[in-house]
Amino acid sequence: MTQKKVIATTSLAGCFGCHMSLLDIDLRLLDLVEVVAFDRSPLTDIKTFTRRADIGLIEGGVCNDENVHVLRLFREHCDILVSMGACAIMGGLPALRNEIPLSECLEEAYLRVPTSAGGSRIIPHHPDLPKILDRVYPCHEIVKIDYFLPGCPPSAELIWRAVTGLLFGGADPIPRELIRYD
């Protein structure tokens, strides 16, 4: 048997909706694991790359310094990198904060909210916590991205066709109606 192809996935500043959509391929998941191994991925809970991946699927944009780090690792360890979903492609919902200065966002989130404990004046920070970037960046501003799968989330069918097509070739062209921007 030929060696299994390797997939890695990650969720940066995303909602995991794209990963849920990936799981929506349902029973075909069983076919997939016959020929594919998942390496670093929230699906396997493998936290560091154990081997080189053929494809890396990125969900979410880049909102903190850890995202930058992870994205660069993915670029290093994957042959093909795919931006999966609106957030990875253009920041998506989290990027709505890009119009507002970061300090205002932090103040609103941690100081002015009714749930902030006893008039707290502290914005959480700790060497172990990621630092928030000045704005949310699309992945392709940090590293080269080879393919883009639009949608919020992209449908299971689109992800299936794209991934199998990229891994094994010979796939039919993806019909237009599968490519949606919402």
Add this chain to the structure above:
Amino acid sequence: MHDRRGELKAIVQKFAADRRRLIDILWAAHEHRGFVSTDDAAAIAQELGISTGHVAEVVSFYHFFHDRPVGRHTIYLDTSIIAEHAGQGAVREALCRELGVKVGEVSADGLFGLLETSCIGMSDHAPAALVDGLPVPFLTPERAVAMVAWLRAGRPLKDWLAGLARGDGQNTALGLPISNHLRNVGPFLFGPEENDPPVVAQTATADEIIDTVTRSGLRGRGGAGFSTGKKWDLCRKIPAATRYVVCNADEGEPGTFKDRVLLTETADLLFEGMALAGKAIGATEGFLYLRAEYRYLLEHLETRRREFEARAPLGPFSIRIQLGAGAYICGEESALLESMEGKRGEPRIKPPFPVESGYLGCPTVVNNVETLILAALIVRRGSDAFRRWGTERSPGVRLLSVSGDVEFPGIYEIPWGTSLGEVLDRCGAREPHLVQVGGPSGEVVRADAVERVFSYEDLSTGGSLMVFSRDRDRFEILENFSTFFVNESCGNCAPCRAGNVVLRDLLKRFKNGHARAEDLPKLDQWARIVSQTSRCGLGMTSPRVLTTSRKAFPELYADAIDQKKSPLFYDFDVAAATAEYDRRVEEPS
């Protein structure tokens, strides 16, 4: 409390509740209060019987209309590259400091709003600003601060400007320190008018007028270069009860200011040209669409207009001056017509062209200021007098507005066929390196291509000539042009609205040293997409900033790509991107 509602009602009534006069109505509404609030928009809409949304979308379209207060005094800094090179940056900083604001904000006392706008047609007075509608030339940080102090003391701006008069012997008419900088007069346009034969146009028939103008070979000076005689002939042949003449005085292409000078110096000739066009096509009504940046000329033009109408040398012909409200795209003829009809200045789909269906759907001739003035002189002097100058295929003369790194910025009248080298010599270009011919939508040319000639076959130009010396950062220039299109795209079609942002961002990558080899083909692809799929001339020509600069300076782009950098990892400065976070969390609050 004063009765805003009643005030607005009176304004609308003054314009006979005609929704096509919405631009004028909004100007009048701004006059009193400086902005049109949502409530104002609703009130105006109700008086006119149109939707509030319609009024709001028009307010939001134009640079000089606002839906919130922008200060008792509003300062618009000219952001053209000529102004930036002349020191607008220091002026901007000084004003921000003095007023305690960022650009786009209003000072705490509500007295000053500091805003920016595209080229205001003062590249021979750079850096300049529009303050309360008046051009303030040759700004320096000290001068700007002095002006603010003067206005704070409640004194009229006009008096302060009068004190600036430069006394260089040139025109400071209109009481403003604005000179016309006529560097090269003659052989035709600014020729000796007194030698002209008595106005033959009085007796000339429509056929004769069109015949003379056609035989002169006159082509439009607004950019596209369409035969003027042919345009008039096409228009008069469309069956219609009413036709119109429109003079395009929107002059928005960065770096041009020749129409400003023509409007100041030769308004009578312009009106004569309009009446002539009217006679040729069978129109008795004309419009002069004046860009809002030239609002300070309005009074002068109205006086001349009244005199002209009273004289009526070509029979009855009435002219209305329509003020724009700040939008480069309104120079595009169909957008201009939309604006004249009280709408957002979004270009129409062509065909039909204005000659067939123009203002209010009637056949309309739209011509540039210079075109109409030349037509008037041609009919006075005959087509041969015009053809004596220029070349066989590009007959006659044209005006250039020269600015940038030159000893003598100003207006140069040249016969077509004059070489680039000759013009650069004459204007005293200082170590010229990059020359922008025809503004951002024109062409980037190497200054050492001195043998190239101004003509329809080679350097066909709308008249803007910006000269940049060797020590200027070329990418900074190109990025400024590209940003101009981002700001001025009307937003109607996606390739132009979004594509120009992509092009600008790509250019930035080159400028900041982040470009990779793959960005070059990307540039070409996007340039093609934007130029081939945009609706109007703005989108069709905006990528020329990139395509023509790549052709003129191929090494510029190649050298900007650092081949040693990985094509997979882009430059991203994490420390810079987290600096604000670090600052905020360490701050005791």
